[in-house]
Amino acid sequence: MTTTEHQSVPPTSPSAAVTAGAHATESARAGLSNLRGPAAGGADPQRVATVVGAALEGIRAAIRDHEVTYAEFDAFKQWLIAVSDTGEWPLFLDVYLEHEVEKVAARSQQGSVGTILGPFWLPDQAQLDSPATLPMREDEPGTPMILVGQVTSTDGTPLAGATVDIWHTDDEGWYSGFASRPPAGNLRGVVRCDDQGRYELHTRKPAPYTIPLDGPTGQMTQAAGWSPWRPAHIHLLVAAPGHRTLTSQLFFTGDPYLGNDVASADKPELTLDPQPTGNGAEIRSDRDFVLEPES
Numbered sequence: 431m432t433t434t435e436h437q438s439v440p441p442t443s444p445s446a447a448v449t450a451g452a453h454a455t456e457s458a459r460a461g462l463s464n465l466r467g468p469a470a471g472g473a474d475p476q477r478v479a480t481v482v483g484a485a486l487e488g489i490r491a492a493i494r495d496h497e498v499t500y501a502e503f504d505a506f507k508q509w510l511i512a513v514s515d516t517g518e519w520p521l522f523l524d525v526y527l528e529h530e531v532e533k534v535a536a537r538s539q540q541g542s543v544g545t546i547l548g549p550f551w552l553p554d555q556a557q558l559d560s561p562a563t564l565p566m567r568e569d570e571p572g573t574p575m576i577l578v579g580q581v582t583s584t585d586g587t588p589l590a591g592a593t594v595d596i597w598h599t600d601d602e603g604w605y606s607g608f609a610s611r612p613p614a615g616n617l618r619g620v621v622r623c624d625d626q627g628r629y630e631l632h633t634r635k636p637a638p639y640t641i642p643l644d645g646p647t648g649q650m651t652q653a654a655g656w657s658p659w660r661p662a663h664i665h666l667l668v669a670a671p672g673h674r675t676l677t678s679q680l681f682f683t684g685d686p687y688l689g690n691d692v693a694s695a696d697k698p699e700l701t702l703d704p705q706p707t708g709n710g711a712e713i714r715s716d717r718d719f720v721l722e723p724e725s
């Protein structure tokens with residue numbers, strides 16, 4: 431399917447939108463959205479005053495500078511209530527704010543470039559030995575794609591025992607576990623690398639994705655005239671004993687939404703340029719990952 435076709439496809443049904451948001455809330459409540467460190471407990475009052483104070487002052491400045499009316503203030507309240515009611519807080523936060531948190535975290539991470547986690551990771555997926563094929567339906571639609579590479583430490587040592595946890599949408603832009611269509615576990619899996627840290631993964635090329643358009647996050651996005659699309663992407667968690675886990679995504683050269691990602695998560699270093707293998711429509715990309723030793 432081409433990306434222009436995607437633009438004309440009605441991206442979500444109302445129930446799918448509410449379901450995606452609500453499931454991401456369950457996932458976040460269980461702590462699954464925090465893979466990069468312990469929860470920030472025992473709030474330091476000075477930190478609260480500084481950070482929360484700055485955030486509130488940003489909003490107050492918008493009110494003053496743009497002469498926000500009572501009607502607009504009330505619309506804002508209604509919108510916030512709707513974000514809660516539909517369970518879209520994880521979606522909204524990961525689309526509009528996570529990329530800034532990620533860039534701060536990335537200042538202190540060595541090795542391969544990472545990006546945001548997003549709301550749709552799930553634990554306990556199929557454990558597969560490399561070479562592996564992700565769980566998929568019979569006749570799973572989309573271009574067959576192979577991803578191959580090696581996981582090493584920053585000093586070049588191959589990391590036996592490395593795992594590559596992968597999840598992505600199907601050829602229509604749906605995530606298993608968050609939309610009613612793909613069955614549980616579809617196009618998700620944890621690939622165990624060989625003793626040289628090498629992995630080979632067979633899957634289908636994912637499609638560009640729009641955030642749900644009928645929930646408050648999508649409605650706000652469209653009210654502002656912003657694009658609700660994310661470029662097609664493959665999510666990854668690359669892990670190895672004694673190393674900081676890399677949270678990343680891979681994108682595709684030529685994708686019309688690159689550089690205009692609603693979640694601001696694409697980076698030039700993360701673009702794949704898959705080539706035909708000569709086996710039917712199959713394409714292949716090579717991608718190595720470098721992990722930082724834990725200090």
Ligand code: MBD
Pocket residue numbers: 521524525546547548549550639641660693695
């Ligand atoms: C996604 O698929 C995604 O990866 C992010 C970050 C936000 C919304 C949907």
Ligand code: FE
Pocket residue numbers: 548550663665
């Ligand atoms: Fe995603």
